[in-house]
Amino acid sequence: MGLYDRDYGRTTEPGMHLSAPQSITTKLVLFTACVYGMQLFVQAFTDWFVLADDWYRQPWNAYRLLSYGFLHAPNYLGHILVNMLVLWMFGRELEAKYGGREFLWLYLWAIFFSGFAWALIEASNPQPQYLLGASGGVSALIALYALNFPHRKVLFMFVIPAPMWLVAVLGILWDIKLAMARSGNIAGSAHLAGALCGLYYYKFGFSPGRWLADRLPSFSPRLPRARTSLRIHEPTKNDSKLDQDVDAILKKIQASGQESLTAGERRMLEKASREYQRKKQ
Numbered sequence: 585m586g587l588y589d590r591d592y593g594r595t596t597e598p599g600m601h602l603s604a605p606q607s608i609t610t611k612l613v614l615f616t617a618c619v620y621g622m623q624l625f626v627q628a629f630t631d632w633f634v635l636a637d638d639w640y641r642q643p644w645n646a647y648r649l650l651s652y653g654f655l656h657a658p659n660y661l662g663h664i665l666v667n668m669l670v671l672w673m674f675g676r677e678l679e680a681k682y683g684g685r686e687f688l689w690l691y692l693w694a695i696f697f698s699g700f701a702w703a704l705i706e707a708s709n710p711q712p713q714y715l716l717g718a719s720g721g722v723s724a725l726i727a728l729y730a731l732n733f734p735h736r737k738v739l740f741m742f743v744i745p746a747p748m749w750l751v752a753v754l755g756i757l758w759d760i761k762l763a764m765a766r767s768g769n770i771a772g773s774a775h776l777a778g779a780l781c782g783l784y785y786y787k788f789g790f791s792p793g794r795w796l797a798d799r800l801p802s803f804s805p806r807l808p809r810a811r812t813s814l815r816i817h818e819p820t821k822n823d824s825k826l827d828q829d830v831d832a833i834l835k836k837i838q839a840s841g842q843e844s845l846t847a848g849e850r851r852m853l854e855k856a857s858r859e860y861q862r863k864k865q
Contacts, residue, residue, distance in 0.1 A: 608684040609675035612691065613668045616718060619654045620664050630655055630716065635699050637706035637713040649703075653695030655716035657769075667718045673738075674729040681732065690791045694724035694781040697792075701777035705763075715771055720778035723759075726752055727782030752779075830856045 622629045635652035639645045656664035679687040698720025706713045729736075730752035740746040740754070756779055762772025785791055833849050845853075 607676060607679060608688045609672060609679050612675070612688075613672055616654050616656075616664065616668060620656055620658075623655060623658045630658060635703065635715040637703045637709065637715075639703060649696050649699045650692065652699055652716045653692075653718050653721055656718070657716065663717060667722050670722050671718065671725065674725045678725060678729060678732070686791065690724065690728075690781070690785055691721045693791050694778045695721040697781050698723070698774040698777040702771055702774040705773045706766075709766070715774060717771075719771070720774045720781075723755075723775045723778030724782035724785070726755060727779040728786055731783065731786040755779075826856055826859065 633648060633651035633655055635648040636645070639648055656667065675687070675691075682690070695718065699715060702715055702720075730748045734747065734749035736748045737745050738748050738751055740751050756776070759772040759775040759779070762770050763776055765772075829852055833845065833853055836845065836849070
């Protein structure tokens with residue numbers, strides 16, 4: 585371990601730091617926002633990726649069972665705002681609980697299953713129907729969040745405080761009504777299918793999306809590695825004593841600054857630095 589590998593030996597650069605988002609939830613929100621931007625500037629973009637109820641007549645359009653979930657109504661900003669706000673609100677805590685990879689596959693599976701179930705239900709509709717929006721995936725997260733945190737207080741309709749279980753139940757009842765009416769611009773059947781994915785995952789801890797991903801072959805190329813000689817350094821008592829001395833000096837710097845060091849302590853740091861560099865060679 586080098587001198588500045590220790591936590592208290594690191595310093596943070598002042599000023600603003602730009603870094604890529606780390607959480608899957610944030611990445612999903614940003615990606616969906618970018619897709620929405622493409623919809624606004626490229627008129628045909630929505631037509632390329634929206635899901636039609638008769639997609640199965642052209643099997644090569646199966647990709648739309650997933651792509652539709654990242655589209656939103658170009659002429660209605662509230663559609664994407666509500667979906668992304670709910671995704672961000674509930675997704676972060678669920679991702680922390682289940683892990684980013686598990687969370688991502690559940691979200692994608694919910695989108696796929698919601699689109700598939702919706703197409704089956706709408707197949708009997710004589711009028712062509714189209715589906716777009718992340719509501720299926722978001723509905724899975726709402727159901728899963730309510731099952732994990734039923735008594736957590738949230739704002740119903742972003743205004744009225746209510747326990748999460750009540751918000752979820754009211755949402756499901758509303759979706760049942762929409763699904764039975766089969767009218768309007770809201771696909772209640774897709775919402776219900778998404779909620780079913782969340783319930784299934786909570787009950788069995790199983791996501792078909794993750795199961796499939798685990799069984800797909802890896803296409804990452806294996807690059808040849810250069811052979812290097814491996815040197816193993818066995819720590820000695822002198823090494824342990826040196827590390828202890830260095831730790832004490834670095835803690836002193838952290839607390840009082842470099843000006844507080846004595847001449848002997850400075851020489852000790854220089855000696856330790858030379859030792860660490862020698863061992864790395």
